[in-house]
Amino acid sequence: MKQMKENCRPGPECNNALASVGDALYVIGGKWKLRIIIALSEGGLRFNDLQRKVEGISARVLSNELKDLELNGFVQRTVYAKETPVLVEYEVTDYADTLGEVVRALHDWGQMHRRNIMERSRKKRSLPA
Numbered sequence: 001m002k003q004m005k006e007n008c009r010p011g012p013e014c015n016n017a018l019a020s021v022g023d024a025l026y027v028i029g030g031k032w033k034l035r036i037i038i039a040l041s042e043g044g045l046r047f048n049d050l051q052r053k054v055e056g057i058s059a060r061v062l063s064n065e066l067k068d069l070e071l072n073g074f075v076q077r078t079v080y081a082k083e084t085p086v087l088v089e090y091e092v093t094d095y096a097d098t099l100g101e102v103v104r105a106l107h108d109w110g111q112m113h114r115r116n117i118m119e120r121s122r123k124k125r126s127l128p129a
Helices: 002-007 012-028 033-040 047-053 059-071 094-126
Strands: 075-080 087-092
Touching: 012 033, 012 094, 033 047, 033 059, 033 075, 033 087, 033 094, 047 059, 047 087, 059 075
Parallel strands: none
Antiparallel strands: 075 087
């Protein structure tokens, strides 16, 4: 937080940072959007395959999240109408690649945070009561 305080003094720069982060969180925030993008980054998937890959997501939530991701240009939906039954496949767009650094940073931070929590938990268990 010390570095954030130094970089974000009251005024236009801090307001800009607040607005930019707010915009980013609005588009990719929540429990599922980045997980869906990561699942699709290995290649296109049909709806049910994607639902199995993103464990715990309901069909209704997945459908809504895919619509939002498509609207914002991260996911492309392709309908193969000549197939019987009709085949629908979802894949990430080139624009989704712009999230690479964000995903890597969140991945690294998540691993560090998990280690931190586990270490704190071990210390608490080892303290005498």
